[in-house]
Amino acid sequence: MSNIVTKVAVVGSGISGAVCASTLARNGVSVTLFESARGPGGRMSQRREIAEDGKELLFDHGAPFFSISNTDVLKLLHEWELKGLVAEWKENFGSFDCLSNKFLDIDQEGLGKRYVGVPGMNSICKSLCNETGVESKFGIGVGRLDWLDSENSWLVMGMDGQNHGSFKGVVASDKNIFSTRFKDVTGCPPPLDLSLAPELAMKLQDIPVNPCFAVMLAFTEPLSSIPVKGFTFKNSEVLSWGHCDSSKPGRSTTSERWVLHSTAKYARDLIAQTGLQKPSTATLTKVAEELLEEFERTGLHGSQPFFKKLIDGQGSAFPAASVAEEEKCFWDGKKRLAICGDFCVSPNVEGAILSGLAAAAKFIEAPSCL
Template sequence: MKGTKVAVVGSGISGAVCASSLARNGLSVTLFESARGPGGRMSQRRENVEDGKELLFDHGAPFFTANNTEVLSLVHEWESKGLAAIWKEKFGSFDRTSNKFVDLEQEGLISKRYLGIPGMNSVCRALCREPGVESKFGTSVGRLEWLEDQNLWSLIGLDGQNLGQFKGVVATDKNIVSPRFTSVTGKPLPLDLKLFPELAVKLNDIPVRPCFALMIAFAEPLTSIPFKGFSIKNSEVLSWAHCDSSKPGRSTSSERWVLHSTMEYAQRIIAQTGLQKLSDATLTKVAEELFQELQSLGLNISQPFFKKAHRWGSAFPATSIAREEKCLWDGNKRFAICGDFCVSPDVEGAIVSGLAAASKLSEVFSCL
């Protein structure tokens, strides 16, 4: 098994954990990621303002929880390496109808919230650099071909470039395996689902919950808000808000917040604009509407010196297609599909699925 070449497509937490686990089991892993860096919805957004100041935002998942034994073991390992820490700030809930906050700790609704240090993508970045993992960022897989006569997978880039041949493949990117997302790219699905008729039924339509993220920065702390993170009830526009600069390992030179819209608000905007790349004018309008909703909560919010919206069109799945199996697997072709859309729509679900896919692939090669 040692040195057997396998490919992992996608460097979100599911793909990064899977690649690391495969490498630790002696496989030679090549990880392909179309973006410039790892993380997926755990990525960190870097923005520059006019005075040259750099602002960093965890604009996807603000934190993650862990209850699964295997996941907790990994998290404790990351903590020991300084890659993760617990976010110990108080969290609340704000009711738009009563205009009142509720302390979630007093309500008994508390669990440990873990963070990547110094950014949510730090864990993925470290895993993608582990021995045995070769990461190729800015590399999009345009086609996955099964070579029956050679019993191998051939990966082709969008430009037709030969990306290599592999004994096994793990796909973690929904854009690779689900027909729903070809309408966004306008390109054919990279994977021929006729190769996997049983899996194709589950992959045919993976529903997602779109949302918009608003990144805002203030020169002074928002002292009128008693919590560093809070969900928002009975709002048609906002679902939650978190103070990014209150997290361990982050710069405190400004107060930075990330807000997420409701799914309904995002769907309304997408119905008007479609799924193509949004114009700056549309994103500016969205940013203003989300901020106006925050101001309307009556929390005495000052004007930020930075304000920018980002659309998450397909990052948050609305269903779990392999809850029992934890990943989709074809042993004959040594092909696995994993991600939060397999187990549960959160970071922990993505990790569990990535570990399951690595286990399947490692097991089949240990028998050869």
């Protein structure tokens, strides 16, 4: 691959896109990564907030941790550990039954290894997006991907109509690039017209999702009545998960910070009422209050948080199905188009990594087409 000059555009800087971009670059491919957000991470992003007193608060509002079993991914994990990008989160976890108001199934420390990025979940993606051979362009949303028959290449256009150049291949690591949801949210057609890849179009129609909303909370004092640092909620129609973000390795402990995730049903009902467009401030405030009220009903904390904010944009956070388990990604060799993400393999970080590796392998294993 070292003597092959080629350019590939990777759309999306979540862990799947970041792993794919890094792997391609390490194999001699020139990569330009496009990300509409200000920084990398996708659901592994870290949110920076400022409290009323000026205190900085950091939250991992998406994926709280990840576990690894695949040997290929374990190799990457060890590499990240050596670089100080990853650490094991050695705390107890469990579940809380909202009917009996009791904790159940508390895991002892070390029974199942849970890993987090250090100092934030986005640290892995940051590192991958900064590797040699990867040019990362943040704050640039892709508005259109056009296939140019005459040049046998892809043209990447920004949301603002700016031409970002032509590329010999494209990796779409964000399902919103081709999903009809893109139009529901933005009013514009999705950047990737799947009619350009008819063999893939049927497989990628209507990928089901489990919607989720998250609220970030900060407390002055530790919530000492909670015996675990992460737990699922049983018999709650509002909350599905909560974790103490400040208990993770490498985090500031000047305040105790918690993240609560809603149930899919709660989020789905809300979206049915408000639509997929950006919710109003009043709606965001109402949802944050309802999630906090459900948390209060458990009796797990006595004090009020000094900071509370709902995450906007979590409406279709987690895929509900795996649509390419065997291949681990989608590939159109004629147009050199790869589609990857956790929706391909499994709805977790490891699944996203595996899909990103598979997408990169499609290009690497077929160098003649590049």
